[in-house]
Amino acid sequence: MDTARLPDPAAAERLRADCGNCFGLCCVALAFARSADFAADKKAGEPCRNLAADHRCGIHADLRTSGYAGCTVYDCFGAGQQVSQVTFGGRDWRGAPDGGRAMFAALPLMRQLHELLWYLAEARTLRPAAALHREVDRAQDRIEALTRRDPAGLLTIDPAAERAAVAGLLRQVSEAVRSQVPGRRKDRSGADLVGARLKGAALRGAGLRGALLIGADLRDADLRLADLLGADLRDTDLRGADLTGALFLTRSQLNAARGDARTVLPSALPRPAHWPA
Numbered sequence: 630m631d632t633a634r635l636p637d638p639a640a641a642e643r644l645r646a647d648c649g650n651c652f653g654l655c656c657v658a659l660a661f662a663r664s665a666d667f668a669a670d671k672k673a674g675e676p677c678r679n680l681a682a683d684h685r686c687g688i689h690a691d692l693r694t695s696g697y698a699g700c701t702v703y704d705c706f707g708a709g710q711q712v713s714q715v716t717f718g719g720r721d722w723r724g725a726p727d728g729g730r731a732m733f734a735a736l737p738l739m740r741q742l743h744e745l746l747w748y749l750a751e752a753r754t755l756r757p758a759a760a761l762h763r764e765v766d767r768a769q770d771r772i773e774a775l776t777r778r779d780p781a782g783l784l785t786i787d788p789a790a791e792r793a794a795v796a797g798l799l800r801q802v803s804e805a806v807r808s809q810v811p812g813r814r815k816d817r818s819g820a821d822l823v824g825a826r827l828k829g830a831a832l833r834g835a836g837l838r839g840a841l842l843i844g845a846d847l848r849d850a851d852l853r854l855a856d857l858l859g860a861d862l863r864d865t866d867l868r869g870a871d872l873t874g875a876l877f878l879t880r881s882q883l884n885a886a887r888g889d890a891r892t893v894l895p896s897a898l899p900r901p902a903h904w905p906a
C-alpha cells in the first residue's frame with residue numbers, strides 16, 4: 630500500500646516567510662558586509678537603514694537595483710513569524726527591556742529548525758521513500774517540539790547536532806528516491822565545482838549535496854531527481870536546465886541562481902521573480 634501523503638498545506642504555509650507577522654527580524658538581527666549583495670555594512674542587532682517603522686522594507690520593490698540583492702535571496706523558512714508571534718507572543722523588539730537581544734538570538738536558531746522542517750516535509754511527500762515516512766514523522770514531531778520552546782529553552786538547542794541527527798535520514802530518503810533512476814548515478818557530493826563547465830551535463834539522479842556550484846554553467850543540464858541539499862548555487866547558470874523532481878532544493882538556492890523561462894523547476898517551488906519570463 631502506498632502510504633505517502635500529500636503535503637500538508639498548513640505546514641507548508643508555516644514554512645513560508647510571512648513578513649506581515651514578523652517584526653522585521655532578519656533586517657535587524659543579521660549582520661551583513663558591504664559587497665555586491667549589500668550596499669552597506671550592518672552589525673548584528675542594528676536595524677537596517679531601509680527598515681521602516683512599520684517593519685516593512687522601504688526599498689522592497691527595488692532591492693536588486695539598489696544594491697541589496699542579498700535580501701532577495703535570504704529565506705527565513707517562516708522562522709521570523711514563529712519567533713515574533715509564538716516565542717515572544719507578539720511583543721515587538723522595539724521597546725523590549727533588552728533592546729530585542731533575546732529575539733535576535735532566537736531567529737538564527739529558529740531558522741535552522743525551520744529549514745530542517747522544510748526538508749522533512751518534502752521527504753514526507755516522496756513516495757519511493759514511503760518505508761521511511763514513520764521515521765520522518767518522528768523527526769518532524771521532535772523538531773516541531775523544539776520550535777515551541779520558550780526563549781531560554783531555545784538557546785539550549787545545538788542546531789549542528791539537530792542537523793546531524795536529521796542528515797542521515799534525509800540521505801536514506803534521497804537514496805530511496807534516486808535509486809529509481811536507471812543506470813549509474815554520478816556522486817559529486819561536496820565537490821568543488823566552482824565555475825565548472827557543465828552545459829548539457831547528464832546529472833539525472835546525481836548526488837550534488839553540498840557541492841560548490843558557484844558560477845557553474847549548468848545550462849540545459851539534466852538535473853532531474855538530483856539531490857541538491859545545501860548545494861551552493863550562487864550565480865549558477867540554470868538557464869534551460871531541467872530540475873524536475875530535484876531533491877531538497879530551496880527558494881533561497883533558486884533566488885541565488887540564474888534561470889530563464891526554459892528552466893524546469895520542481896512543482897513545489899515558485900519561479901524567482903527576477904528570472905526573465
Ligand code: SF4
Pocket residue numbers: 655656657677678679680681685686687688689697700
Ligand atoms: S534592505 Fe530591506 S529587506 Fe534588506 S535588510 Fe534592509 S530593510 Fe530588510
